[in-house]
Amino acid sequence: MSHKFLSFIGGGNMAQAIVFGLLKQGYPADKITVCDRNQAKRELFTAQGVRVTPNAQTAAEQAEIVVLAVKPQGAAELAQTISAVNFSDKFLISIMAAISVKKLTALFPTVRHIVRVMPNTPALVSAGMSGLFAPPSVPDELKRQAESLLKAVGKICWVENESDMHSVTAASGSSPAYFFLFMEAMQQALLAMGLNNQQARELIQQSALGAAKMAIENPQTPFTVLRENVTSKGGTTAAALVVFNERQFAQTVQLAMQACVARSQEMEKLF
Ligand SMILES: NC(=O)C1=CN([C@@H]2O[C@H](COP(=O)(O)OP(=O)(O)OC[C@H]3O[C@@H](n4cnc5c(N)ncnc54)[C@H](O)[C@@H]3O)[C@@H](O)[C@H]2O)C=CC1
Numbered sequence: 347m348s349h350k351f352l353s354f355i356g357g358g359n360m361a362q363a364i365v366f367g368l369l370k371q372g373y374p375a376d377k378i379t380v381c382d383r384n385q386a387k388r389e390l391f392t393a394q395g396v397r398v399t400p401n402a403q404t405a406a407e408q409a410e411i412v413v414l415a416v417k418p419q420g421a422a423e424l425a426q427t428i429s430a431v432n433f434s435d436k437f438l439i440s441i442m443a444a445i446s447v448k449k450l451t452a453l454f455p456t457v458r459h460i461v462r463v464m465p466n467t468p469a470l471v472s473a474g475m476s477g478l479f480a481p482p483s484v485p486d487e488l489k490r491q492a493e494s495l496l497k498a499v500g501k502i503c504w505v506e507n508e509s510d511m512h513s514v515t516a517a518s519g520s521s522p523a524y525f526f527l528f529m530e531a532m533q534q535a536l537l538a539m540g541l542n543n544q545q546a547r548e549l550i551q552q553s554a555l556g557a558a559k560m561a562i563e564n565p566q567t568p569f570t571v572l573r574e575n576v577t578s579k580g581g582t583t584a585a586a587l588v589v590f591n592e593r594q595f596a597q598t599v600q601l602a603m604q605a606c607v608a609r610s611q612e613m614e615k616l617f
């Protein structure tokens with residue numbers, strides 16, 4: 347991949363995951379600038395040789411690709427701060443949840459091309475999953491640029507309809523938190539059963555990794571079959587699954603994901 351000058355505006359959790367993931371993949375640190383108003387955040391990047399600035403305008407002006415990575419609530423304020431920047435020769439990538447291309451175009455009127463990305467924090471360990479959306483007017487070359495940037499830190503999936511970005515957020519942007527919640531709950535259960543923290547953690551995380559690898563390495567095998575292969579008739583797994591089903595696990599997951607989408611839709615109107 348050719349290494350464009352990148353500026354991230356906002357150096358929080360998600361920008362750190364992407365930037366540190368890119369560095370791990372050999373992206374040159376001197377081609378990345380991170381702007382964050384928080385000094386402690388800036389120092390995290392300086393320690394890795396990445397250029398930093400508290401000034402969003404400077405960061406945007408230096409870049410060929412500007413990545414917006416502030417909270418959606420901060421989008422309008424940021425746009426105000428960098429209203430003097432001429433974006434006409436820059437490519438804008440927004441990783442902000444729920445901020446539509448229409449809204450971004452209104453906030454940054456000199457921008458010609460915008461791609462929206464919904465990444466996730468496993469980008470940090472080169473196992474990210476990003477959903478991307480580009481309006482039809484975006485040239486293929488820029489789509490490939492966005493794609494190669496995110497492919498450097500994981501897998502990608504394009505969606506054709508912008509409205510599907512809400513579902514992508516529920517599926518991959520937010521979902522690492524669902525899996526961590528599951529792991530936390532398992533850890534609590536195991537500690538209550540008398541295992542120590544290190545035993546519990548290793549047993550859980552390696553099983554999660556193994557399950558994910560089995561799913562990935564057997565793409566033709568439905569999740570249902572993978573689950574059934576663990577479940578002996580009248581055995582231990584079946585006993586656990588009865589409890590999940592009695593407590594309406596599938597419906598709970600569905601309701602949680604619907605709440606994620608509903609909040610994303612609400613934020614789209616609010617910010
Ligand atoms: N955390 C995640 O797992 C994911 C986050 N996102 C999106 O990424 C964006 C960032 O999320 P996080 O990194 O979690 O948030 P965060 O709160 O960790 O980071 C935001 C950073 O932006 C900085 N900031 C805010 N306004 C600024 C300004 N005007 N100029 C300079 N710096 C400014 C803050 O100091 C903070 O460090 C959000 O829009 C979120 O929707 C998308 C996918 C996943």
Ligand SMILES: O=C(O)[C@@H]1CCC=N1
Pocket residue numbers: 443515519520
């Ligand atoms: O919780 C959030 O709003 C952001 C977007 C997806 C993951 N984190």
